[in-house]
Amino acid sequence: MSLLWVDKYRPKDFASLDYHIQQAQELKNLVERSDFPHMLIYGPSGAGKKTRIMCILKELFGPGVERLKMENVTVTTPSNKKVEIMTVNSNYHIEINPSDVGIYDRVIVMDLIKNIAQGQHITTTNNPRDFKVVVLTEADNLTNDAQHALRRTMEKYSSNCRLILCATSLSPVIPAIQSRCLLVRVPAPCIKEIVNVLQNTCKKEDVNLPLPFAESVAKACNGNLRRAILMCEACKVENNTFQDVSNIPHPDWEIFIRKVAKSIMDQHSISNIMKIRNQLYELLTNGIPAEIIFRNIVEGLVIRCDPEVVPYLVREAAIYEHRMTQGNKHIIHLEAFAIKAMCLFQKASIERHIH
């Protein structure tokens, strides 16, 4: 399989970034100093966080960071369970997604960082830095245990190890970690910027992209540039001409969540909740972030339901969404909201019958 457009045309250094130029310059200045802080880069998905991290790494260590290799690391937990995690690493950095291992992320975080940090890094002419970088993706999904463990590790090994955390939302990250990092927000690109990137990409691929189509893709992607490019390429694969605006493929999980929302509206029964629970589990185990599930369910409900119910619905949604960001067990809050929503609809339908 040839490279997808997203990967093919991902900017490799600060100079080739398409938007947030000012921020790119600031980051570049930061990297030029010998002292480099821990960083926490956050912003909506598809805004270009990972791209910027790779740019930073390249600026720090040179082209050597692009020589990536995959490695499976096995760590033994205190309860003697073996946990395996996939890492992507170069000579200068290592990238892990600790939330892949669920509740065992604490062990992973501690062990891996300890291993990396205990080795001394020798500065050479190729590598003027005496530290290694650990990139933790989805830092907002780390359990509380792991975050507290991280806090200690960050201080202890700060001499030869730097962390770059990547998160979509800042609120689940404990303040102790926030204060130890330089916070960098990467906002989602605006529609104009997305259109611009799409057109550039298509030009490089030698494909003609009509402006109205680019705009409708930019609107449909919800500020997520990566998805915009993927959508664009999917359209090209599907019908090649970029004519039919209504034919932009939406991800299957989005449609799946809409279905869940529909069943919340239509069937108010305990047995249906159990079904919904399983569907939620399916979404969660496949890695769809809980807050995206929550948001899509609420959107699906609000669009279709009675306008009188909306305020109550949003009120409940606010309560449970808040709790969800604070806790670790997302399924409990998702389910509680689903039941509450069902109760509201049930009440509304009973009232409608009376009148």
Next chain:
Amino acid sequence: MKSVNRWKSFDFGPKAILDENIPHKKLKTNRKSLVNFRKNNHQTISNNITEINFLNDIIPQTVGDLCVHPKKIKEIEEWLKFALHLTNHKKNTQFLLLTGPTGCGKTATTLTVCKSMNVKVVEWINPVDIDFEFVHGSTQTSRFLDFFSQSKYSSLFDSSDSKKILLVKEFPNIFLKRIGEFFDILEECYYKATYPVIFICSDTSSKDLNFQRILFPEEVQMKYSIANINFNACAPTLLKKAIERAQDVLKRDPNTFKVPSPAIREAVITSSGGDIRLAIHQFYMASLRESADLHIITDNKKSHKKCLGNKFTIKNMGKDEKLGLFHGLGRVLNPKRQVDGSSWRINCDIEKLIDEFNAQPNNFSSFLFENYLKYFGNLLDAGHAADVLSFTSLLLGNWENSDCMKIGLWIEVLGLMIFNQHRESRWTQISAPKKIEKKCAIGDVKYVHATDRFYYNLLAENKKYHAFN
């Protein structure tokens, strides 16, 4: 339950005698007069009584008397041999940590094994003159250290070459607050190479008093190569053996003690929950009561009936009742109500119920979440319950604060019990909480965000990632 608590707190040896002989009046007589009274009383009946001191006689004399698994005994023997051998060669001090539930014979095994090997045991006892410490004099810590260095404690009667070990069962309280000092002492002793030291820690449910966890964390155990032998609760077969031995001891005084029925023995074994000390004491009481007059039997009729009726029932003479996980879940998910006219209340002592839970609050809570829906018959009820669960999951997330977790469990249990107004009463299987394990595609060359996997599937025209439908 209350009355039984009172029973337990007494030094029941004399009390039982008292019940037997002077049922009503002389409750406040002291022990000495009692014994005299009893002696006289017996002399009138028969002259050849053998006085037994049960609590003394029951102490195991040989290794064979112990009711501990032979392998554990062997482990300890081997450690002792090894440690004594090393001590002779002036190696580092050897430490052993014995852990296990209360009354599983940790101390008894140590003492008996040492006796059989002709090793002298010196035990540390916390000084009681704490007031003195405030004004002047050595602190607990320094005395504890002295204990190890043995300068003040060597006995004149010992020959210099006798083998000796040190036993620490009580830990000076100060170490709970200043753990570092304990480690300092360990450090000092470790290199001084004195006698082998055995630490004994009982398992506790309380986090703050768990000496094993506080004073012997893993890295400390590694650093000073502290051996750890963990005892399990006594097995019923071994308890039976111990009770038979107790029976033999008691038979020597047939006037005071009688042979309890096999059913009572059985009940004692089950109710003790593997605590041999408790079992022996209970058995002692059971033997006494059988020979006593009627009013005592009526007094404890309930407990007797219970243990006779069903040997699996834990009667209330025993340890604090501990509910198994499933039992506890059943109580919460199937609340029993007491209807009183128009009002109702839950027919259950919540405080007792929660105390009896054996499981970790978080674990218990995830079981409740996994199963609660099956027991609810009404959507509104379920909504309230779900709200409670969602709220308490936040409280339970505060693992640093055990009070917070306890309150969370309280709210959760109460909420689930109260809101379950239309209970579904068919039989349902309890299922274990689902573990959410993220599926990662194997052999991914790049990290693909879950929300984009659909497009990767679409563009590569394969089904590498999970497709929703």
